[in-house]
Amino acid sequence: MPNFSRRDFLKISAQGLLGLSGILGLGGLIRFLSFEPDPPPPQRFEVGPSSNYSMDTRNIIKDVPAVLIHSASGFKALSLTCQHLGCTVDAKSDGFVCPCHGSTYGLGGEILKGPAEKNLQTLRVEITPDDKIIIYKG
Numbered sequence: 001m002p003n004f005s006r007r008d009f010l011k012i013s014a015q016g017l018l019g020l021s022g023i024l025g026l027g028g029l030i031r032f033l034s035f036e037p038d039p040p041p042p043q044r045f046e047v048g049p050s051s052n053y054s055m056d057t058r059n060i061i062k063d064v065p066a067v068l069i070h071s072a073s074g075f076k077a078l079s080l081t082c083q084h085l086g087c088t089v090d091a092k093s094d095g096f097v098c099p100c101h102g103s104t105y106g107l108g109g110e111i112l113k114g115p116a117e118k119n120l121q122t123l124r125v126e127i128t129p130d131d132k133i134i135i136y137k138g
Contacts, residue, residue, distance in 0.1 A: 045135045050075070050127055058107075060091055064135055066123055067091060077123040077135045078109040084116035096120065 004012075045064050053059055053070045060067055065080040065088050080089050080096065087100035095112065096105040104113040109120030124136040 043136060043138045045137065047133045047135055049131045050133050051131065053133070058091070061135065064123070064137055066135055066137070067096075068125070068133070068135065075125045075127065075133060077125045079121040079123055079137065081121070082116055083111070083118040083120065084114070089120070 045061065045066075047061050047064075047068065050070075053068060053075070055070055055072070058067050058069050060080070061077075064077075066077045067080060069076045069078070080091070081087075082089050082098040082100065082103055084098060084101055084103050087098050089096040089098045089103075089105065095107050096109070097103070098116065101115050102113070103111065103116035105116075105120050106112055109122065111117065111119050126134045126136070128134060
């Protein structure tokens with residue numbers, strides 16, 4: 001067995017650790033560059049036939065999240081995402097309330113009390129030829 005001095009041992013150990021660090025760093029870099037983000041959330045929601053929604057009703061669609069309003073003028077959808085920091089608002093009999101910071105909205109989505117500064121977003125609603133309702137978000 002060759003006789004190693006302390007200096008030789010430390011030199012070999014330092015070079016080995018440096019090489020190992022380089023390999024691990026390269027592996028992390030490769031993993032970082034090959035990252036694939038989650039697919040974007042769906043922007044189109046089919047919520048069933050219009051016959052499922054009676055006249056003068058407000059239906060919460062949890063998958064979107066939105067409220068679908070059926071009135072004499074047709075269908076309208078409001079996003080239930082608070083315009084302040086993106087929490088999902090709770091529906092009340094007289095409007096909507098954000099559970100996170102207390103913003104309140106009227107039945108039509110208009111801002112009544114902040115900290116939010118914008119009304120709830122109106123979403124596009126389409127009725128297909130086969131009478132299905134589609135809500136578009138975003």
